[in-house]
Amino acid sequence: MGLREDIERFREVGEERREDLEEFISYGDLGGSGPDSIRIPIKVVDLPEFRYDRLDKGGVGQGQGGTPDVGQPVGQPQPGDGDEDGKPGEEGGDHEYYEMDPEEFAQELDEELGLDLEPKGKEVIEEIEGDFTDVTRTGPHSTLDFERLFKEGLKRKLAMDFDDDFVREAMKVEGEDAQSVYQWCRENHILVSLPWIEDEWTRIPEDERDTWASFEEMEENVERTTTLQRIRRDGLRDIPFRREDERYRHPEIIEEKEKNVVVVNIRDVSGSMREKKRELVERTFTPLDWYLTGKYDNAEFVYIAHDADAWQVERDEFFGIRSGGGTRISSAYVLAKQILEEQYPWSEWNRYVFAAGDSENSSNDTTENVIPLMAEIPANLHAYVETQPGGTAINATHAEEVERALEEQDNVVVAYVSSPEDVIDAIYSILSTEAN
Template identity: 65%
Template structure:
């Protein structure tokens, strides 16, 4: 094996030694990545290189060319391990394994066992396919002759009947036109009363009035027992089919199938409590849940847009850079955020956009705001998924009821998820709880 093969092998080993994805999400430096590029630290493996054999370079005891004499102290050469400098001043060598959001989404699917299939919504292109669709109007040259014939034949077969069998009903003792018509209908013979009346007139003209004088059967039951009714298919097999009476309503014209190409697009509105109770540790947990989900959805969809809303007692929109760090000193009224979310989503019709609303906070909310305002808002805002992430390091406090109330009221809906994060170790479980709810929405 040569040096190029060794180098390639060592690179592969280095990539295999990169930080585990779940470990990176829970404890790694997420800030080193960008929205379109995820950078995961890897542990370096020293690559092989050529070095000179130090035995050929001379040494102590050789007095020529200024070399030290026996017994003379030898100064360490530059680069020795005893070089000047405080221990720990220099950081270790490190590199990064970079992946785009598509690869990140694939790996997170594998890591967590997710199976989210994005839905295509907005139509971005229409093309014409094969002439497989039909309509009742169109150019004469596009007439579907086969369909035209089949429709005419089907109607003909449905309305045809054994005329001689119906005429026998006129020879039943005491049976007039009305009685024969009623008997024919009961026998599922598709004959009209006018046809029976015409047949009775023809028989009367041929044999003279009254027809009753020609009675052959005492009852319709006797007629049915002695005369076999011939089906349409039997008659066609015997005599063939001379013609099919077509109607304009039988015409169908071929049109090309319209193929719609739909873009798998998504808008994500991330909401965060910025009130005084949201300290740095809680804000970091929000970032560890929301950031990987942003990468994941970016990788899953053709086009993704992200909007960021923070709130205390009031709500306002910010950019991504401000979202995870901003903190106010105010109280908390979560419904103010959903009022703003509703306004934002008016720009993204649900018929054209997949919509996600992800909110996070420490579950503290003013008075009855959750019951009276937030829950009705969630029910009225159309979205693929509503999620709330409770961040309470050390356990939930007594007045932190928002997550519980959401779960009690909406937990049985297929598009609402509640997750609780008490520390970094809970982050991947929370991500799974949220994204798996969307994956099972069908």
């Protein structure tokens, strides 16, 4: 009855409100996520209402220490713009996120798409330190299991802790002495020792000795605090650490093949790659990166942008770059080949080479250069993602040519993405090709 029930009901209504993974990949805001943590917006459970489009509405702000200039960016609309009832700043922010790490992401995507990509351990035999599972009572300080020490100490503290203010009040009851207060404490399950009471007894000012007529009166007027409240109030000051609680851990030594992966992302940044196409590339590549990061022990990424020439870039520039020039896809594969050979030998690294563009290429470059290069660069998978919102242009034949020429090779896949709806299918066909 009452608010408690309303809160429970709210939790129920709010369950499953995390945005569906497929929907998130296809339509969600990927920008809030970084390589180590994927932030999936949680749907706001509140009821809908007729309201203005947030972007179209604009608003009013107040300059801090002066009127700003027209054209100056204002960031996100300021809270308290009159949209909500009540106090300024009440809107805590509509966007809540569910955070996943790449491992969880990979696992969920496996479940949702029914994938089972097994990362291959490469021929690199390394001695690595396993879990710190072996335990001794002595050891170097740095391997001390502090968590255990702390926990044991905390247990001790909780067992020994009592409400000292309360006991002090009890000592102010008329006509009692240390022994009788101790007796009374024991009866009331207060874990105090007789020496403590005797010690404290002398510190009670004489004129407070008969503050209370009886224990009952004292109890009625003095609020007790729980251990938790005291810890909150005073902090954890003295944890009784004991030598006997100390444990030192040392690792097992095991030999393991490390699962290394390098992912080469190649993107056509030439003039014909408009906003929509770029977005589709980002939508397809980003989840692939997350997925592979989650699957492998160690994932590295190489980003190559190209028009008629190719150059290596950083991740944060990769999806934003635009250039004017023409297109020669082979330039990117030449660069990829060079980087892979120099830094990521095939014997040690799993390799994925993903390229995306609108299938436009300079004449004969595909057949004469790209296809031989793709066949030549050893990799777990070569993928080409054609992004063509609204269907293929006439001269955009790169994807088809690659598909036709390399059909036989089981490490080559071509995927077509013409709208966000196709993203999931593309990801599926890329990742399931590898699985074979």
